[in-house]
Amino acid sequence: DAKTTQPTSMDCAEGRAANLPCNHSTISGNEYVYWYRQIHSQGPQYIIHGLKNNETNEMASLIITEDRKSSTLILPHATLRDTAVYYCIGDGSSNTGKLIFGQGTTLQVKP
Amino acid sequence: KAGVTQTPRYLIKTRGQQVTLSCSPISGHRSVSWYQQTPGQGLQFLFEYFSETQRNKGNFPGRFSGRQFSNSRSEMNVSTLELGDSALYLCASSLRGGIDEQFFGPGTRLTVL
Numbered sequence: 001d002a003k004t005t006q007p008t009s010m011d012c013a014e015g016r017a018a019n020l021p022c023n024h025s026t027i028s029g030n031e032y033v034y035w036y037r038q039i040h041s042q043g044p045q046y047i048i049h050g051l052k053n054n055e056t057n058e059m060a061s062l063i064i065t066e067d068r069k070s071s072t073l074i075l076p077h078a079t080l081r082d083t084a085v086y087y088c089i090g091d092g093s094s095n096t097g098k099l100i101f102g103q104g105t106t107l108q109v110k111p
Numbered sequence: 112k113a114g115v116t117q118t119p120r121y122l123i124k125t126r127g128q129q130v131t132l133s134c135s136p137i138s139g140h141r142s143v144s145w146y147q148q149t150p151g152q153g154l155q156f157l158f159e160y161f162s163e164t165q166r167n168k169g170n171f172p173g174r175f176s177g178r179q180f181s182n183s184r185s186e187m188n189v190s191t192l193e194l195g196d197s198a199l200y201l202c203a204s205s206l207r208g209g210i211d212e213q214f215f216g217p218g219t220r221l222t223v224l
Binding site for chain 1: 115144153154155156169203214215218
């Protein structure tokens with residue numbers, strides 16, 4: 001499983017884009033990058049995942065560098081409800097439901 | 112459709128006791144994973160079950176065990192409770208495990224006195 005490094009905390013103004021970086025320099029070719037978030041006192045929530053190409057869904061966009069050593073999660077229009085801990089996960093256990101969570105980034109969206 | 116449910120939501124036990132936590136996955140999901148969350152260690156993987164078989168196990172002592180039933184419901188058991196076992200225990204279900212999105216339940220808050 002790839003080791004991931006994220007900033008401890010970030011602030012974002014409401015309505016602006018939130019860009020959350022993640023370094024995963026040890027990621028191997030078949031490991032996906034996953035993003036989950038955990039809003040206080042709730043279970044984690046899946047956001048998005050990708051392998052090589054950039055991905056977009058209704059929640060966010062995931063930009064993965066060409067060398068796959070880092071990625072950025074983009075919340076295009078952050079709201080107060082996006083305040084949460086965001087986890088970037090490099091998953092090598094492609095055949096089992098095992099996620100290795102790091103410390104994550106605490107995103108504070110401010111009015 | 113109904114999400115992942117966990118029972119009980121809160122539990123208080125004393126040292127030396129044992130506890131069983133239950134998780135009902137989303138209908139049709141066959142993979143159930145368990146995680147422990149503490150302020151000091153964060154979210155840590157305990158084990159994963161698929162079709163009643165444990166496929167993966169985290170680095171926890173043998174006091175932590177689990178099982179999965181034919182309807183995919185899962186239980187985890189902790190024997191001889193220690194103070195350090197106080198934590199939020201989360202289960203997550205997915206269709207097959209692997210790269211599938213995992214859906215987490217609200218967790219069971221266990222307090223060991």
